[in-house]
Amino acid sequence: MSTTTASPAAAPSPPQPPREHYLNAGYGIRSWLFTTDHKRIALLWLISITFFFALGGFFALLIRLQLLTPQGWLFGPDTYNRLFTMHGIVMIFFFLIPAIPGVLGNFLIPLMIGAKDLAFPKLNLLSWYVFNIGALFTFYSIVTGGIDTGWTFYTPLSSIYSNSQVSVAVVGIFITGFSSILTGLNFIVTIHTMRAPGMTWWRLPIFVWAHYATSIIMVLGTPVVAITLALVAGDRLFHFGFFDPRLGGDPLLFQHLFWFYSHPAVYIMILPAMGVTTEIVATFARKNLFGYKFVAVASLAIAVIGFLVWAHHMFVAGISIYAAMAFSFLSYAVAIPSAVKVFNWTATLYRGSVSWQTPMLYALGFIGLFVMGGMTGLFLASLGADVHVHDTYFVVAHFHYIMVGGAVMGYLGGLHYWWPKISGRMYPEGLSRAAAIILFVGFNLTFFPQFVLGYLGMPRRYAMYPPEFQVLNVLSTAGASILGLGYILPIIYFVWSMRYGKVASSNPWPATGLEWQTTSPPPTENFETTPVVTWEPYDFEHRPDLGLPKPERAQPEQLEAPGLETGD
């Protein structure tokens, strides 16, 4: 089989013995749809995720076009309301939450810990199917009229008043939730039980720590939003009245339950991206990670404290003053582990050997945008300032800095970084650097003006707006078109590189992780022999196999002064 396929394609390249790996281990649709190989399942996820990213992006494009003029020249308010609702639902439930765990987590966790697969390979495949069944429901609700409640489904608008396809969409999200739970469970069990000899907890890459923390949120949080949305469906279909004040229900109860999951969900999106960034920073600074244990524990701290901050979405919703103060305090508390990570990444660059290759551009872009998203989060965590900017474009800008500037940058950075491992080919370096810079510029032009809009008082989810806000909206739309170009480029050159890209070596950067110890692309069983780990994480010192000169130890007195400067 391998000889017949290799002969036409491999003719121009230097002759090398065709090697069996996970991509050529089987052909035909069945070998993909019934695979239990985590790497193939990761690619199935990649296809689903990319489809929904494109769909959500298309909605975003229409939203930005509508907002070019104050009166809205493309759609009526009903259509516009459906657009931003579906943009939110698709991007959050069908792209951001599953993106990094589904694609990169699936592909890399077994490789990084030296395992042959995840603990439950069939469950892993089931997770993908469950996701797509849920996605079908949601897709059906979109093409048969859409949903107009906002992705937040606030009651009683969603439970009584909306005439759109709320029930179908809610069922879709309910089903998709099980995919999250299955994946989270699989990751937790895998990380506990499948680590290679010598791969102790304190030798796990931060990427794995981040996914461990994420999985905890997925397993504990997702059931709550599933039940909550089921109650909304119950209210709609059977008039249970959980959230209907006329029947003794409470609309605020919905918000508590919804945000109990949906705030931690933000950490499902950002923690894996932080993991990706950590890997990239250490590799492209060619240096041991500064404060490894602090960065690892910070992931867990974020996951745990993140469960206790949900009501900061409700400071003007009518909760008591003291409840609001407690949640404000906890929201500030969760900022500290995030700050710890940022400082440690920065300190890792100190005395490194920093290379500005494409993944590093994404990682540094991630840090910058995440800092801005995080700092504006401090405005929203404070009770006094939140009252003014709550539910305005300030919030829209803030969470796009975290979710797009953070999670999507992390996802794309990770895709570039591990693309040689996934595809066995290199992406084109020059074009991909250009795309990264286009994305960074386009992103800031799109979302920075929205901070100003929000401060000036433009509420979110407005199909039409007062004319004085037009200039900033036009700027934002201009930025969005640059941003769109930045997203199209990687899709094109990734596909291109699968056939025409330079063949990648096992460890092109080189990096220290176990995933780089196997061939690119890896064989189906990942490693020919089970690896034994004898080195610390991000250790360039005891790794002659990387082909790098042995790093020197920095003199202790040299690192005190400049290090402290960045500290505060």
Next chain:
Amino acid sequence: MDAFFIFLVIVAVFFSVVVGIGILYFSFRYRRSAKNPVGKIVEGSHALEIAWMAAPFVIAMFMFAWGSKLYVTMRRPPSDALEIYVVGKQWMWKVQHPDGRREFDELHVPVNRDIKLTMISEDVIHDFFVPAFRVKMDVLPGRYSTMWFRPTKTGRYHLFCSQYCGTDHSQMGGWVTVMEPSEYQAWLTGGSNSESLEQAGQALFTQLACVSCHGEGQGPGPRAPALRGVYGSKVKLTDGSTVVADEAYIRESILDPRAKIVAGYEPIMPTFQGVISEDQLLQLVAYVKSIGVPPAGGSPAAAGKE
């Protein structure tokens, strides 16, 4: 409030610049080259980690304290504020002034006077947002929420609904007009509605036959507790507990009379759910308030009228 906002901006810019400069400086200073092919080994520093946890924490606690102080003030209306009633519905704002003048999607208020809004929604959750005053508050179905502000400059300011509420959410707004007190008085008398809120409530009280059980408001009623002196007092219930008769209690007693039965009475009152509108409810509440006991420093705007 604005000073606080400026402080937040300064902190945000400071940290962004420090991290940004740190990243750029390090990545140029220690860029990869033939002379620098691999990074130096730098061990982590516990002192540094603790320092950069402690410093942001101290700053964060300062933000927390300042923000909370502002919020507590915002959430507690002064007792002598001018009380105006707002009903939100898809997709308009209905405003009733205490002396009966009503308006839609507009709010007229006197300058340099504390204004308290008591708000409720007829359907979904709305939010009353006046960016110029830096205030907003959700307006919920089934419960009163309040907000207050003190306009200091005359003029016209945007009023938005900022909680997404369906189709015409973006059109659910209007203007807040801040006027000189004399102009405001003139404006109040310019409306066609001559009835004050309490008068309208009193008329409803008769019209809906509340009077036949609760009495004229003088002595105890034949089958139900008298309402004179009830508002603001502590009411004993059949289950032995007591409640303070506030707006929410009055409202609940009209819509769901069996929820809290006053000690010594039978649960015979019918519900008025679906019979009267939120506007009428506010009028009834205003009437019951007007014959209540004005608590020390209570709201004379409503109680001192009769």
